[in-house]
Amino acid sequence: MTAEMRRAWARTLTSEPDFLKEQASLGKCWTLLAVGEDLLNDGDWIRATLGGKSVFVQRFGDQLKGFENRCAHRFFPLRTADKGNGPIVCGFHHWRYDRDGLALGIPHSTEVYGKTPREIGARLPSIDIATCGSLVFGRFPSDDGESLEAFLGDGFPILATIADMPAKSYKISDDIAANWMLLMQITLDDYHLVAVHHRKKFSMNREMAYYRFGAYDRHSTQFVHTQDTPAIMAAQCLAGNCKPDDYRIFNIFPNVAVSLFRAKPYWYCFIQQFIPVSAGRSQQRGWFYRTKIEVEETAFEKFIEPVSEIIRPRIVRYFTERTGDEDHRACEQLQSVAAQADAWPILSSQEKRIEWFWQAYQRSLTTAPAPEVV
Ligand code: FES
Ligand SMILES: [Fe+2]
Structure with a gap:
């Protein structure tokens, strides 16, 4: 291990700039965001933290989707509590998003933008979601293509068993x-x-x-x-x-x-x-x-x-x-x-x-x- 790495050991424990940099990198790593009991019913959502950012995971039928927790319009947080149930509607100007994070409900759209929501094409940044047992993991999209199964290796079948809550x-x-x-x-x-x-x-x-x-x-x-x-x-x-x-x-x-x-x-x-x-x-x-x-x-x-x-x-x-x-x-x-x-x-x-x-x-x-x- 290099001397610089050894020094970094101490610095990362107290430096806020290093902390922010570190968290941004770790957001590309599969991270636990929720457990199954939080997302049992259609429309259930939970707020979590990934890579230092607020994100949320929501159930749409048999699919789990994850997005950054900020509106595409003026960056208001879409989820302002730890958990809940319901459609993605922003509390600031009522933009409404579909399961793909596309803003398909924009109030007064043709009047104030001169365009339809589809023409505006505003979208929430999505995150990758995968599960193992009852655990719901997420990460910001990364080029490495690493699946949760590959990430966990032998840990995947083990967690699928012992973390089946x-x-x-x-x-x-x-x-x-x-x-x-x-x-x-x-x-x-x-x-x-x-x-x-x-x-x-x-x-x-x-x-x-x-x-x-x-x-x-x-x-x-x-x-x-x-x-x-x-x-x-x-x-x-x-x-x-x-x-x-x-x-x-x-x-x-x-x-x-x-x-x-x-x-x-x-x-x-x-x-x-x-x-x-x-x-x-x-x-x-x-x-x-x-x-x-x-x-x-x-x-x-x-x-x-x-x-x-x-x-x-x-x-x-x-x-x-x-x-x-x-x-x-x-x-x-x-x-x-x-x-x-x-x-x-x-x-x-x-x-x-x-x-x-x-x-x-x-x-x-x-x-x-x-x-x-x-
Ligand atoms: S900030 Fe979300 S609708 Fe305006
Ligand atoms: Fe201990």
């Missing part, structure tokens, strides 16, 4: 005064558990394995206490036979972490995303739920399921929020002196995924091939 999921959110990359990096760090989460013991390297996956190895995962690999898990998922044996976390570049854990006897999943707001501020949003992975239940577990499934999500929420809070407050401390980070960190074997993340980040900011790592 049931009707009931539970939401989690937090506002954090820290750069989004610090939040991603703490999910890639298995060395902080004793100091930050008050675990009794450090993990041993032999207990876990790290893997990279997807196009250009942008994503990474930690598998605990198993011989399985992402390729094995992907094959199991494709065969409809997903059989995890312990905790696993999948970090999807740029800003999503999906953890799979046991809430006995079931497998639960927690999907979280760190949405960049500014260089020093981020928003966490997350969903946890019981996955559809089949498990063997004892007769007693089956018997108490109606009651235990009321209590279990509360327990999961307690631990998930507590762990998140500890992580987020630690990241706020990191952010408070981030401007003083003037060297490459001294990464341990249990933080090596942070370097992998940084390589993926650098690659996204340049059109050049992935930087050579020394």
Whole structure:
């Protein structure tokens, strides 16, 4: 890695111009925008952030479409709430758009423009949309033609299985005064558990394995206490036979972490995303739920399921929020002196995924091939 790349490490955590540049580049990367439950019915829409810009995704029949959230007329935001249902009609002068983003309803058009809406031909910039499981991803159009399937690689069948959300999921959110990359990096760090989460013991390297996956190895995962690999898990998922044996976390570049854990006897999943707001501020949003992975239940577990499934999500929420809070407050401390980070960190074997993340980040900011790592 070049000296300039190492210096950039620190600068990107605090510099607003660098943040804006970075976000513009990352907008070409497939990014989580919504989950299926937000877009179930015809006309449902959700506002999201992509590449530092406000965008929205809307269901039209069996199709999902995404557009930049600004009117072609005078750039008023078309969606002024987080979610809703209804046609695309601008609140400023009532221009109305069709499912292709074309302004086909322009009030008083021939009087004030001397033209029909078709002759004016105003259109919203569209974004590419693709889904995996219940996850709706988007990106600004790019020449590389990379599909979501290629982007995720082995992660595609895995997410199609573990992120196939049931009707009931539970939401989690937090506002954090820290750069989004610090939040991603703490999910890639298995060395902080004793100091930050008050675990009794450090993990041993032999207990876990790290893997990279997807196009250009942008994503990474930690598998605990198993011989399985992402390729094995992907094959199991494709065969409809997903059989995890312990905790696993999948970090999807740029800003999503999906953890799979046991809430006995079931497998639960927690999907979280760190949405960049500014260089020093981020928003966490997350969903946890019981996955559809089949498990063997004892007769007693089956018997108490109606009651235990009321209590279990509360327990999961307690631990998930507590762990998140500890992580987020630690990241706020990191952010408070981030401007003083003037060297490459001294990464341990249990933080090596942070370097992998940084390589993926650098690659996204340049059109050049992935930087050579020394
Ligand atoms: S800005 Fe949208 S109709 Fe005028
Ligand atoms: Fe943590």
